[in-house]
Amino acid sequence: MKTDIRNIDDxxxxxxxxxxxxxxxxxxxxxFNNTITDWPTHLDKMYKFWNAALFGVPGFKGNPFARHAPLPINKVHFEQWIKLFHETINKNFEGDIANDCKYRAELMASMFQSRLELMKGNPNKVIV
Structure with missing residues (x-):
């Protein structure tokens, strides 16, 4: 039986x-493989990000949008990202926090995608 996301181990x-x-x-x-050169460090940052997002635990520092803005990504990439994210959560967890996690991922993808569209073709836009 699946449980909800409960802690940093989950x-x-x-x-x-x-x-x-x-x-x-x-x-x-x-x-991702051409951009991330140190996967353990990236994964550790993602643990901290989701721990802060889901449980309010301090420790995440960074600007996720600024990291993604220069990448050659568009709507198709975000759709695939969300698809894989949902598959992963649904395979391992169920419950309110798992649903909140998927919702937050969707919001983040939507916000990133909207901001990237607004920046497109305008070199004067600030990404930070």
Missing amino acids: IKIFVDEFYHKIQLDDLLGPI
Whole structure:
């Protein structure tokens, strides 16, 4: 029986599995694998991000949008990212926090996608 996401150990389960899927994905893998040179550090940052997002635990520092803005990504990439994220959460967890996690991922993808569209073709836009 699946449980809800309860703590950092559960976060590590879904982050590790999700990014493993990303690395192997035909669409997203080349982008992530060419951008991320230190996967353990990236994964640790993602553990902290989701721990802060889901449980309010301090520790995450960074600007996720600024990191994604220069990447060659568009709506198709975000759709695939969300698909893999939902698959990972649904395979491992169920409950209110798992649903909140998927909702937050959708909001983040939507916000990133909207901001990237607004920036397109305008070199005067600030991404930070």
